[in-house]
Amino acid sequence: MRSRLIAAFFSSVLMAYAQGFGQQSFGQQSLDHRIDLPHDAPVSLVGDEWGGSAANVRGGAFVLDVRVALSLRNSSQRRIHGITLAVLAQETAPGGKGSISVPSLDVAPGESFSVRGDLHLLRPISAGSTPMVEVELDGVLFDDLTFYGPDKLHSRRTMMVWELEARRDRRYFKTLLEQAGREGLQKELVGSLSRDADRPQFNVQTVRGRATNTDPEHEVQFAFLRFPEAPVEPMDGMARIAGNEARTPKLVVHNRSDRIVRYLEMGWIVRDQQGREFLAASVPAEMRLPPRSSSQILQDAALRFDPRTSVEGMTGFISSVEFMDGSFWIPSREELDDPTLRRVVAPSPEEQRLVQIYRKKGLNAVIEELKKF
Amino acid sequence: MSKHVTEADLAVYAAGDVSWWAQPLTRLHVSRCAVCKGRAEAYRADQQRIRELATDLPAGLDWDRLAAEIHANIRVGLEAGECVAPRTGRRGIPAGWRVAAAMAGFTALLISAWWLNMPAAQTASLGRAMKAMTHWQISRGLRFEDSGPLVEATAAGIELRENGSALAVTHGVNSRPVAVSLSVQGSARARYIDSDTGQVTITSVYAQ
Numbered sequence: 001m002r003s004r005l006i007a008a009f010f011s012s013v014l015m016a017y018a019q020g021f022g023q024q025s026f027g028q029q030s031l032d033h034r035i036d037l038p039h040d041a042p043v044s045l046v047g048d049e050w051g052g053s054a055a056n057v058r059g060g061a062f063v064l065d066v067r068v069a070l071s072l073r074n075s076s077q078r079r080i081h082g083i084t085l086a087v088l089a090q091e092t093a094p095g096g097k098g099s100i101s102v103p104s105l106d107v108a109p110g111e112s113f114s115v116r117g118d119l120h121l122l123r124p125i126s127a128g129s130t131p132m133v134e135v136e137l138d139g140v141l142f143d144d145l146t147f148y149g150p151d152k153l154h155s156r157r158t159m160m161v162w163e164l165e166a167r168r169d170r171r172y173f174k175t176l177l178e179q180a181g182r183e184g185l186q187k188e189l190v191g192s193l194s195r196d197a198d199r200p201q202f203n204v205q206t207v208r209g210r211a212t213n214t215d216p217e218h219e220v221q222f223a224f225l226r227f228p229e230a231p232v233e234p235m236d237g238m239a240r241i242a243g244n245e246a247r248t249p250k251l252v253v254h255n256r257s258d259r260i261v262r263y264l265e266m267g268w269i270v271r272d273q274q275g276r277e278f279l280a281a282s283v284p285a286e287m288r289l290p291p292r293s294s295s296q297i298l299q300d301a302a303l304r305f306d307p308r309t310s311v312e313g314m315t316g317f318i319s320s321v322e323f324m325d326g327s328f329w330i331p332s333r334e335e336l337d338d339p340t341l342r343r344v345v346a347p348s349p350e351e352q353r354l355v356q357i358y359r360k361k362g363l364n365a366v367i368e369e370l371k372k373f
Numbered sequence: 374m375s376k377h378v379t380e381a382d383l384a385v386y387a388a389g390d391v392s393w394w395a396q397p398l399t400r401l402h403v404s405r406c407a408v409c410k411g412r413a414e415a416y417r418a419d420q421q422r423i424r425e426l427a428t429d430l431p432a433g434l435d436w437d438r439l440a441a442e443i444h445a446n447i448r449v450g451l452e453a454g455e456c457v458a459p460r461t462g463r464r465g466i467p468a469g470w471r472v473a474a475a476m477a478g479f480t481a482l483l484i485s486a487w488w489l490n491m492p493a494a495q496t497a498s499l500g501r502a503m504k505a506m507t508h509w510q511i512s513r514g515l516r517f518e519d520s521g522p523l524v525e526a527t528a529a530g531i532e533l534r535e536n537g538s539a540l541a542v543t544h545g546v547n548s549r550p551v552a553v554s555l556s557v558q559g560s561a562r563a564r565y566i567d568s569d570t571g572q573v574t575i576t577s578v579y580a581q
Contacts, residue, residue, distance in 0.1 A: 058491075094522040094580055095533050101575040116567075117576055120542035153577075196551065201528040208522075208559050208580065249557065268557075281555040301557040346552035349564060349573040356571040 031055050031064060034131040042076030042140050042148050043083065046112050055123075055132050062123040064089050066098075066133055069116045076148075080107040081163050082141035084155035087119055088134045095122035099138060099153050103162035104350045106143075106372060157263065161320050164330050166350030170373050172333045173354065177370065182363060189358045189366065192347055196355070199346065200278045205304040217242045222251065225317040227335040231257035232264055232321050235294060237314075244309045246270065247302035249283055251316065254294040260324035261289040266297075269344055270305070271313035279344045280305070282319065315340065378402055378409050387416035522580035524561045526553040531561035533578045542578070 031053040035045055052067040066087055074080050082103045090096030100117035107113045123132055139149030141159040149155065177185045222237035237251035255261050263286055270280040285297040321329040358366045378399055385391045386399045403409045525532045531553055532542045550563040559580030566573055
């Protein structure tokens with residue numbers, strides 16, 4: 001009797017093992033996909049490549065490896081300066097949504113350009129299998145700062161900030177070239193390259209609304225980097241610190257401009273017990289802040305750092321502001337010329353693009369690139 | 374009375390050991406049947422005589438000697454039993470070791486099944502969770518597991534996880550990100566640069 005039970009047990013284990021092995025071999029399937037561009041979209045699809053994309057069954061979900069390269073043509077009459085595509089496996093489930101953005105473009109009408117991305121998304125099996133992933137146009141930003149798209153991912157806001165940063169940085173490099181010559185420009189590009197290599201990058205996690213740490217809490221006040229030209233001034237702020245976690249940041253900001261502010265973003269720099277500083281996260285806030293008035297920003301979220309990290313200090317700075325009329329403010333190069341910011345904040349996508357051109361093709365290629373704008 | 378009570382039942386009845394459910398019927402039959410009544414009385418008389426005989430022990434009985442003889446007989450009996458009926462089964466591995474060997478085999482089976490079936494990202498997540506758990510148990514005590522989506526930014530990229538499993542990850546096309554950023558509203562961005570063209574691509578994942 002006992003030997004029969006043992007045999008039955010091992011048979012069932014072997015069957016489960018074989019089933020798992022079968023799943024490994026046969027559970028992978030090609031990725032059924034759809035590219036959805038509205039009929040009046042300013043871009044049209046020239047070609048698409050999905051090589052390496054696959055769907056694998058894991059438990060109750062499909063794990064989707066989305067490796068896509070799209071070739072798009074500017075079918076509008078304006079120059080395209082940025083594009084964002086939403087990649088949707090399941091719009092409402094966590095892990096079912098991603099996006100691919102390409103800033104710092106300059107695509108003339110009729111010209112083609114490519115968008116490539118590599119994402120790993122999740123789709124519940126109950127959601128069906130056709131199509132498993134959809135690529136939708138979320139927004140296109142033109143050279144005149146007009147925007148086309150459903151903007152479900154607020155891509156207008158992010159692409160506007162990238163575009164304004166690109167214009168600011170190109171202007172800065174052009175001025176540098178005029179005033180300091182080739183050597184001055186080269187020195188700045190090499191300096192940017194060096195800062196990029198030295199920039200500290202720490203592992204940071206964010207989680208909404210939960211405390212996961214049993215250490216005793218204490219409050220730590222924010223210090224602020226104040227920009228003289230900023231329309232919004234940070235007045236006060238604190239967060240609760242428990243060991244390696246910082247949670248529930250609370251900030252007070254004052255609108256010193258003549259316009260209504262509807263959105264702002266703050267950079268959150270953290271200093272650890274060894275005095276090392278790094279940009280931990282951004283704190284965005286939707287609001288309606290009338291001129292000359294103050295408001296409180298409260299985020300029910302927690303940041304968690306490496307277990308050996310103890311948060312000793314925090315610094316905040318306003319990184320972008322959107323007004324009710326749709327215009328934006330971003331810090332100037334002079335305002336960003338702070339030792340802490342230069343050390344911890346990544347340069348704009350455009351500056352990194354120009355630095356990469358310098359690395360790959362040299363100074364003349366950068367000068368030619370600057371002349372295009 | 375067409376049928377008499379059996380001799381065995383009468384002996385039990387006479388000794389007072391008959392079961393409680395059979396006793397009324399037996400008693401009723403014996404009270405009405407002269408034959409059975411006579412036999413029952415004979416059994417009772419025999420019982421009384423045996424009790425009287427049992428109380429008369431032999432004169433000069435040595436209890437210590439009797440006990441020693443009984444012990445010796447028991448030992449001789451056991452030794453004789455070992456000689457005439459040796460154990461047929463050979464002495465095997467102790468039961469505890471057999472269970473341990475079975476568990477080791479089962480564990481090896483599970484590990485290889487995991488290795489064949491689990492995505493690398495989930496294995497890495499589990500490894501991180503185990504490492505963090507070990508570290509916390511050593512240095513700070515218990516840490517609660519998250520029950521909702523968690524967004525993580527590292528030098529290698531960005532990841533959305535829940536209960537230790539990777540939900541969404543972004544990779545560069547053959548490259549590492551040049552910058553990663555995190556929003557406290559539950560999203561993360563990773564910036565990649567094409568080394569040939571310099572084109573910047575920014576991928577994002579969203580917890581909500």
